[in-house]
Every structure is written in C-alpha cells, then in structure tokens.
Amino acid sequence: MSQKTILRALAGETLPTPPIWMMRQAGRYLPEYRATRAQAGDFLSLCYNSELAAEVTLQPIRRFGFDAAILFADILLLPQALGPKLWFETGEGPRMETTTTAAEVAALRPAEAIHDTLHPIYETLRILKRELPSETTLIGFAGAPWTVATYMIAGRGKEEQAGAHRLKTEDRATFETLIDKITEATILYLSAQVEAGAEVIKLFDSWAGSLKGQDFTDFAVKPTARIIAALKERYPSLPIIAFPREAGDGYIGFAAATGADCVAIDNSVSPDWAAANVQTTGCVQGNLAPHHMVTGGEDLIRETRAVVEAFRKGPHIFNLGHGITPDADPANVQLMIDTVRQG
Numbered sequence: 001m002s003q004k005t006i007l008r009a010l011a012g013e014t015l016p017t018p019p020i021w022m023m024r025q026a027g028r029y030l031p032e033y034r035a036t037r038a039q040a041g042d043f044l045s046l047c048y049n050s051e052l053a054a055e056v057t058l059q060p061i062r063r064f065g066f067d068a069a070i071l072f073a074d075i076l077l078l079p080q081a082l083g084p085k086l087w088f089e090t091g092e093g094p095r096m097e098t099t100t101t102a103a104e105v106a107a108l109r110p111a112e113a114i115h116d117t118l119h120p121i122y123e124t125l126r127i128l129k130r131e132l133p134s135e136t137t138l139i140g141f142a143g144a145p146w147t148v149a150t151y152m153i154a155g156r157g158k159e160e161q162a163g164a165h166r167l168k169t170e171d172r173a174t175f176e177t178l179i180d181k182i183t184e185a186t187i188l189y190l191s192a193q194v195e196a197g198a199e200v201i202k203l204f205d206s207w208a209g210s211l212k213g214q215d216f217t218d219f220a221v222k223p224t225a226r227i228i229a230a231l232k233e234r235y236p237s238l239p240i241i242a243f244p245r246e247a248g249d250g251y252i253g254f255a256a257a258t259g260a261d262c263v264a265i266d267n268s269v270s271p272d273w274a275a276a277n278v279q280t281t282g283c284v285q286g287n288l289a290p291h292h293m294v295t296g297g298e299d300l301i302r303e304t305r306a307v308v309e310a311f312r313k314g315p316h317i318f319n320l321g322h323g324i325t326p327d328a329d330p331a332n333v334q335l336m337i338d339t340v341r342q343g
C-alpha cells in the first residue's frame with residue numbers, strides 16, 4: 001500500500017493521526033502569496049503563469065508541511081476555456097460573460113478546445129510533480145457542473161444561483177445542454193490533469209445546497225457520477241473527493257450514488273452527525289469551521305480535537321468546512337496542525 005497518508009485514508013484506512021490539508025491553503029492570508037501575486041499582476045495572470053502558480057501551491061507546503069498540495073487554479077478557468085470572457089473585479093470577485101440562451105450554449109467552443117487555453121495549468125502540475133516532497137499528495141480539481149453553470153448563467157457568484165434555477169425551469173433543454181457540455185469538458189480537463197501528475201481529484205460543488213429533491217439527484221448527483229465513472233474507466237485507481245457543499249441530508253449515500261471515494265463535509269452539519277451518517281460508508285474530509293483560523297485560542301484547540309475525536313474510528317482527512325479567509329492568522333493554522341498531530 002502507498003506510504004502517502006492521504007492516499008491511505010482515501011483507500012479506506014483508519015489512521016492514528018488524520019492527514020491534513022486546507023481548502024484555499026494558498027491564499028491571501030499568507031504574506032508570501034501576496035508577494036507572488038503582486039509579482040504576477042492580477043489573479044488570472046497568476047493562475048496562467050505555471051512557474052508562479054506552482055510557487056504559490058508550494059508555499060503552504062514549505063511553511064506548514066501539509067500532507068497534500070492542491071493545484072493553484074480556479075474552477076472558473078474551465079468555462080473561460082469554453083469561450084465566455086472572465087475577469088475579476090477588485091474587492092468583489094469573479095465576473096463572466098453570461099451564457100443563458102440556446103444560441104449562446106451552441107456557440108461555446110468544442111470541449112476538446114479547452115486544452116488550447118488550459119495547457120499552462122497542466123504545466124503547473126508537471127512542475128509540482130517534480131518539486132513536491134515525496135510524501136505530499138498532489139490534488140487536481142474542477143468545479144462540479146451545477147456550480148460552474150451557476151457562474152456561467154449569472155455571470156457572477158455568491159448567492160447568485162437564481163438565474164440557474166430560472167433557466168432550469170423555463171428552458172430545461174438549454175439548461176441540460178449546458179450541463180452536458182460542462183460535464184464533457186470537465187472529463188477532458190481532469191483527465192489531462194491526471195496525465196500531468198494529479199494523484200487525487202476533487203470536485204467542488206459549492207452551490208449544491210441550493211438543489212433540493214429531484215433537482216439534487218439530477219444536477220448534483222448525476223453529473224458528478226458521470227464524471228467519476230468516466231475518470232475511473234480511464235484511471236481505475238484514481239481517488240476522487242466530492243464536495244457537495246451544504247447538501248445536508250444529501251450527504252447521506254452521496255459516495256455510493258456518485259462513486260466518490262471520499263465526501264468532503266462543510267460546517268452546516270456536525271462532525272458527530274457526519275461520522276454517524278456519512279463516514280459509515282467510507283472516507284470523509286472536514287470539517288473545522290474556517291473562522292477558527294481568524295479567532296484562534298482555546299476554542300480552536302477544543303473544536304479541532306472534537307473534529308479529530310468524532311472521526312477517529314474511520315478513514316478521515318482533516319480539513320476546514322470551507323476555504324480559509326484572507327483575514328486568517330497563519331499562527332492559528334500552525335496551532336490547528338499541531339493540535340491534530342500532537343493530539
């Protein structure tokens with residue numbers, strides 16, 4: 001069996017100390033990230049600069065010795081590679097040219113064309129493969145089709161899934177064609193990431209929580225299952241982490257329904273609930289609340305121990321329930337890691 005702790009947990013092994021990494025571990029809370037980003041220019045220039053993207057991926061590994069490195073990129077690069085313009089408004093976040101009509105969906109570039117835009121991302125992975133310490137697992141990723149579609153339809157993020165719900169209801173055929181297009185392109189994108197060195201794939205469905213009932217099955221479960229089936233056909237031993245954020249009850253049975261090896265859990269459910277309802281069928285990842293990286297102290301130590309304790313009896317990868325925020329203190333990250341590793 002592999003010596004890498006993350007791969008062992010993903011294979012279903014219960015380890016005495018959970019391996020650990022952190023969503024958005026390369027980010028603005030780190031002074032060295034801010035310096036490299038300033039050197040690159042803007043955020044997108046950093047994503048497409050393979051040397052500098054590899055550098056920011058490595059920074060949290062050097063500083064903290066996390067068990068995994070996650071490729072520095074963004075879920076919105078894939079839709080950008082299909083044609084719509086993407087830019088970041090300072091202090092506000094991503095903006096995209098919208099895709100809402102049958103004609104606009106039909107005008108998207110063919111899925112195979114994504115590599116013309118995304119080849120620097122594969123180069124970032126090749127650099128990381130060479131430069132990462134031998135014990136560190138390299139994670140590649142993409143957005144899940146529903147979440148990517150919400151950004152393509154609304155042209156922006158954060159609580160803006162209304163447009164996607166509207167299109168799903170008012171023009172089902174166009175919506176489904178868009179989901180299929182994203183699914184197909186995501187399979188090609190993630191396959192290229194594996195070819196370039198990604199050892200694990202994570203699918204971020206950040207807005208899965210706004211899908212309920214049959215919609216959750218149709219647009220959170222099914223596209224994810226299709227991507228995982230296609231990847232497993234090509235790479236049978238590739239471990240995949242799915243993150244249907246804020247799925248609530250939808251977390252139950254999600255791994256079985258999609259074929260994921262691990263389900264990442266957000267903070268809307270307790271670690272004890274997730275241990276009793278999700279970890280029963282395999283590895284879970286999570287789920288310390290990110291605010292502890294800002295607030296620190298005894299609360300951080302107590303809650304970190306509670307997460308470790310709740311998941312102690314099964315396969316577990318320690319992580320936050322969502323990304324670390326720019327106002328976090330790196331000293332608190334170190335305290336979390338020490339607490340996990342020293343008990």
Ligand code: 1CP
Pocket residue numbers: 022023024025026027028037043070071072073074075076092093094141156157158159204206323
């Ligand atoms: O320079 C900056 O700090 C800009 C902030 C930033 C960063 C660091 C953005 C803009 N993206 C990223 C990197 C990123 N994004 C990674 C890199 C690896 C790592 O985790 O260190 C990953 C995996 C993502 C994934 C991502 N991007 C998601 C899924 C996870 C999540 O947070 O729910 C989503 C929804 C995005 C879109 C996006 N990109 C950036 C922002 C601020 C957002 C969300 C904006 C919104 O919805 O309004």
